[in-house]
Amino acid sequence: RIRQSRATHGGAVMALSLKLMKGLLETQDTKAKDGGGSIHVRVQVLQVSGRLVISNTTATSGGAIQSPWLVQKGGSISVSNSAAKQMRMNHLVQAHAGAFALAGGMAQAEPGEIVIRHSSSEGDGGAVTAHMILSHGKLSVSDSLAAREGGGIKVISFLQDAYVMAQTKTRL
Numbered sequence: 001r002i003r004q005s006r007a008t009h010g011g012a013v014m015a016l017s018l019k020l021m022k023g024l025l026e027t028q029d030t031k032a033k034d035g036g037g038s039i040h041v042r043v044q045v046l047q048v049s050g051r052l053v054i055s056n057t058t059a060t061s062g063g064a065i066q067s068p069w070l071v072q073k074g075g076s077i078s079v080s081n082s083a084a085k086q087m088r089m090n091h092l093v094q095a096h097a098g099a100f101a102l103a104g105g106m107a108q109a110e111p112g113e114i115v116i117r118h119s120s121s122e123g124d125g126g127a128v129t130a131h132m133i134l135s136h137g138k139l140s141v142s143d144s145l146a147a148r149e150g151g152g153i154k155v156i157s158f159l160q161d162a163y164v165m166a167q168t169k170t171r172l
Contacts, residue, residue, distance in 0.1 A: 001026045008033045010040030010066075011057060017043040018067075020075065022050040032059040035101065036066035037082060044069040047112070052077045060087045060094075062101030063119060069104045072112035072137060079114075084121040095123040096154075098144060105132030112137030120145045125154035 002012040011030030018041045027038040037059035039045065045067045052075070054064045063082035084095040098119035100106070106128070108114065114137070119127045126144035133139075133155055141152040 001028070002030065003027075004029045006031050006033075010036045011038050011059065013039045013041075015039075015041050017041060018045045020045075020047040020050050020052060022048075022075075024051045024053065026051075026053040027055070027057065029056045030054075031057065033087070035059055035061040037063045037084075039065045039067070041065070041067035043067075044071060047072045047075045047077065049073075049075040051075060054079045054082065056081045058083045058085055060084060062097045062099070063121070064099045066097075066101040068102065070100060070102055070106045072106075072108045072114065074109065074111040076113040077115070078117075079119065080117045082116075082119045084123060084125075086122045095121055097121060097125045097129040098127050098146070100128045100130070101125075102128065102130035105130040106134070107132075108135045108137040108139060110136045113140075114138070115140045116142070116144065118143045122147050124148050125150045126152055128153045129156065130154075131156045 011032040012027040037057035086095045098121040116127045126146035127141045144152045
């Protein structure tokens with residue numbers, strides 16, 4: 001368990017790549033000045049099994065997690081009370097993604113479960129911003145709010161062609 005930690009990137013964890021195999025990773029009361037209020041990953045978050053529990057976390061981008069990709073093959077992720085807040089430095093830094101800021105996207109397999117509760121963004125994506133969301137598991141967003149677009153989820157670009165989606169699925 002990681003509690004009451006602060007950083008510029010990744011309030012609790014900063015990693016090149018993060019792989020969760022089993023067990024429990026819990027973060028509470030974390031804050032990042034820039035990206036990933038709890039976890040900032042440069043390549044990919046991969047969850048095979050186990051539990052990831054994040055609560056009371058804040059950042060400018062990705063209140064809970066900032067990563068190019070979030071891939072969940074199993075296990076569960078629970079995020080509660082996360083926020084993306086605007087920050088003023090020499091200029092106003094726009095906030096986005098109350099819980100997950102995913103530059104690439106999210107892919108979720110059937111036994112996986114993601115629950116996001118009480119997330120907000122002072123910009124876009126109350127819970128999630130991503131270029132692609134491919135979900136075959138359980139994805140639940142409740143009590144989410146965005147100041148601009150995507151109160152729950154903002155998909156920046158969305159592939160609607162079933163063939164393209166099938167090809168994307170096989171590559172993950």
